[in-house]
Amino acid sequence: MEKIIGETKKAFITGNEAVAWAALAAGADSMFGYPITPQNEVMHYWTRISPQYSRSFLQTEDEISAGFTVCGAVQSGKKSFTATAGPGNVLMQEPFGMAEAMRLPLVAIIQQRGGPSSGTVIYSQQEVTLTAYGGNGEGHRIVYSTSTHQEIYDYTIKAFNTAWKYRFPVFVLGDGYQAKMREPLEMYDPEDKGIEMITPYPLIGLGGKIGVDREPAHFCNIYSMEEELYDVVMQFEQDYEAMSRDVIEYREFFCEDADIIILAHGVVSRAAEDAVLILRDMGIKAGFFRPITLRPFPGQQLRDMLSQVKPQKILVAESAMGQFAKLVKNEIYGENIPLETLFKPGMGIIDHDIVEKVRSIF
Amino acid sequence: MYYVYPGGVCIVADREERIVEAYIGEYASGKSELAINRALDLKDQGRLVTLVDLDTVEPFYTLRPLKKYLESRGLKIIGFGTEDAFGLGETGAMLNPKAKWALRNEGDIILDIGYGVYGARTLNLVEGVDETPELKVIAVINYSRPMTSSRDRIKMHITELGRVDAVAANTHLGNDTSIDIIIAGNREIMAATEELGLPVEYMAVIEEFKDVFPAEGFDIPVKYIKRYMPGAMW
């Protein structure tokens, strides 16, 4: 594969730029997108850099079109992606649904902004439900929730491989802070880290003489009868469960002896880790559990940890009114541990906020 | 011309001494940081300084969250503050009308030219550029930025910016900055500017390195800067 970065080195960039460089390094052939803050610089940098490597871009008429052009591009056998946020994410649920239904290796970067509606252009964690379970399906999607620029870079590269290996749409869930913040990260070509990128393959336009060499490839996403659809969805569910073991990622931080476990995801993880250290300095045994994949959720891993550690309390912290907490509760149903919450929809959460909250309940 | 300050301090400012600098350069190259540092330096020399935010897009990483603080340091700020942004709706492209007339202010003017591929063209938004011979357009370059991470890329980038009178070498890696990184990057920037026939105005080094940075090894000024821009929100 073509080397983009060359010698692995540290760079000082924004999260949106990290996406553009990572997609290039991952071998993405094309991006389709529509302007929306705070993801714009993904497009800006892709359009500046990609022509040097003969990659393409189209600014479509809206997010619906951006999503569907990506669907077409991946069907034709090219690695393709889009990036969006907020109301754009709402519009893209339609093509994301088609990607789910037709098992298309679509990759989308979501930089969450405040909601509902146009909300703010700045930041939130309010697109968790939408990204993980949006659309009229069962959420057969893979969602990586990143917390640093390094992770944005790493998981954007990984997203293409996960998508093409398991054929579920894959999302890198960032936010406006991560999009715009600047920090150093290590940029690399995947092969230099021993990461083998999957070669994309076409689903249509397969060559050969139809009727002689092969049958035509026909794809649909609508079925006549309940039973037909049921079989399809149940097969998806089985495939999803089977791949979950390999895809689930999470992080534990000082959980072993914790009296209180803080649960957070994405950029709030940074505050939570700092808070754990501060609280421990104060003599409060705090620990932190973070799902990196929100879908599939590391539910069993969380349960196992809780039953081993037996914390007195759980605190869920998020920049939304409980969207992440719903995922957590769903996974730990039956556990008998009091669950406290720190919800700040559309607002940043810093270590101090978490420390104060823990001290007020502990 | 003179200015009287509270407490009776009287500053005489010759019109010819007026300093007008526009900081341009790539997204996230450090324009705002250097503009703030420069403005405060001039202020600390007892001069009258206006700092102008010409970033038309960014909702943060502009002067906006720092406006009050900078005003408390005695700078005159033309730009929106956070409180001004409340109620404006979408934080889209916005130009403060006062910024259009910024060059008509008395005293030193430091312009922080934000965002986008237009470089010096953003100065078209400001009245009176042609009647301001003292204007110096300074391109800020950070070698750790991928778009300016080689001599050729730096040259291409500066050429794309349009009018550039001088370069500020601003190589750093945020919290991972080391002296080696600063020196290696800035040497490349100096080589590139020499090939372009442009002067390097100064190199910026964070003040934490003041005691250990081998400034004497360079024949350009080394300016020690503070980091004012919010490094991290948490």
Place this chain on the structure above:
Amino acid sequence: MLLPAMPKSWYLPTKPHKFCPGCGHGIVLKALGEAVDELNIQDKTIFGFDIGCSLLAWDFFGCDSVQTHHGRTTPVMVGIKRSRPELICVGYMGDGGGYSIGSQHLLNAAVRDENITLVLVNNTNYGMTGGQMAPTTLPGQKTETSPFGRDPETTGYPTKGPEFIAAITSDSAYVARATVSKYKQLKRYTKNALRNQMENKGFSFLEVLSTCPTNWKTNAQQTWNFLEEEMESTFRLGELKTPFGKGVK
């Protein structure tokens, strides 16, 4: 018994097809099939089928095909064509998919001069969902959602697709309107719409006036009369834009 030959590019395992008796889709798809045969492009043609009755053709051809969402066939074809320019991408849709829910895609693909071919079947109503009013429903025409006849005062006049596409496309675009009642013309236009893409000339758009007796509730004679008298007097036939020269066979 002598049966008319089916186009070679039709996919036999899915025949007989699923359209209603008297439906015009079969004629449009026959013209498409013969055009594909004669241009010898079966192995590199990709069909995209919109939701609506168009989707019943999802496995109609011995060509690779993708059934998409309602209105979204155009962007899917754009994505494929831009990724694999050697393929011939043909979007197949109805008047609702093209002129209503997918109109922003149609308009912008036309403006960008996307090198794809779109065939839009106009039968003046939403057939698959039970005969509701469409953008192309004629003034006074009764449908399930215009039970007293379409009133242009409140719902506007029928969309003139080719006219609006012709107004916004480049000179090398192909824009035409045909009807299932004039098969030779239909097939000639269909071939032109494909040739235009094969020669990389740009956007190609063909609207075909068609019949829907099931929802019109018309017998054979009434169906044909509505098509030839009502529809064809409202929607003018012909090539509105052709790089090949008008009337060229």
